[in-house]
Amino acid sequence: MTDILKINEKIKPKFPKHVKFRHNKARDEWVILAPERLVKLDDVAVEILKLVDGNCSVDQISQKLSKKFNAPEEVIMNDVINMLQDLSDKGFIEENG
């Protein structure tokens, strides 16, 4: 296992191999799936996680969302970091590289 990850703007987040961010067709909802875990997500979380691909940094994710929702980047970045940190602490997000 890696050391505890501290999310900052430079980090390029990705899902660990065993964690799947998936759309369930029958339920029409996005969820995170992990061993014996199912995380239901609100709309904001889904928007953020759709941009998590291991290539985009937290900074870039925040910029994209800022443009898309026409909201200040600092506010968005704060939300992005908090959410990803929470998911990282639970083992659902890791750093690429």
Next chain:
Amino acid sequence: MDDINKTKLKTASEHGIQAPLALLAELSHRCPLQCPYCSNPVQLEKKTGELTTDEWKSVIDQAVEMGMHQIHLSGGEPTVRHDLEDIVGHCTEKGLYTNLITSGVLLNPDRLKKLEKLGLEHVQLSFQDTDNDNADRIGGFKGGHAKKLEVAKWVRDVELPLTCNCVVHRQNIDNLENFIQMALDLDAERVEIAQVQYYGWALKNRAAFIPTPEQLDHATEIVEKARVDLKGKLVIDYVIPDYYAKHPKNCMGGWGRRFLNMNPKGEVLPCHAAETIPHLKFDNVREKSLKWIWENSEAFNLYRGTDWMPDPCKSCDRKEIDWGGCRCQAMALTGDAKNTDPACSISPLHSEIFAMAAEEANRAPPDFIYRRYGVRFNSPI
């Protein structure tokens, strides 16, 4: 029973219950290990009665159509099935998150590689102890522990994520810190520390397994400390034996609310221990669709919601939190599945039953009754 049968039972949708989240698929009851706390029923299903590959594929299709997210391929030992690869491949194709729950002892590196390629997403590997000899004694399988340590490495070699499933009890609980260290050494993402739950085989062996309250408190302290120390490094899931709890566990998230379980011959159960409730009649996927069964099966609807509850559950403000606890435990310990789970401190039988268990914990442990086909028991439990 009679009073319930007079009125028509409400179905899943009439209870406002949505489709289940996950399917526990017991592919076979066959297993090379003989753990005396096995969660399988005492009457084990033979190979000839097992569902075929195509029948399992149909179940998987139905599960996905219903909106289920995950499948746990379990047993017995799921790797005894030569069609496990077909089943895993089919789950992947349909988008089910696929988890293999295995003792590992029948696996080899090639087969694991193949399963990984076919889309298997996670492996849960069981461990009986960290002490080699004691682990083999508990599992009733010589060389088992050493093999498991090898299997764990193979799992990581093909970059599959690993959970160590550790069942703890009075005969290995002193190794709890070693279990956690073993999970770290094996590079596992997650460790499940589960105290034995007392149904079926485990109930027959309760005196051999039940820890003292002091042992349990000590174990809980160790887990709580490790959870803090290892946050972000190792996920630790912990199941306490509810014999010593104040409130019962909300078993399965409530009867027939979230999960379903299928036994090797295709019967659909609200939980893996439900066959210990003798009056339940289970519907079979060979005769009915999974969706119909979830919605209508009497075995599910009997204890759904709160209408079936007698007091003290009925008037309890926690009735929609713990849903009366565990029906199988109520059946096993009180003789009536409707009764309040005696794990609950409000149950009138709580003090009597748990005083008995605590006394057992303080006596020398008896020999195991190993989980085997054809074991006959003279006295009813």
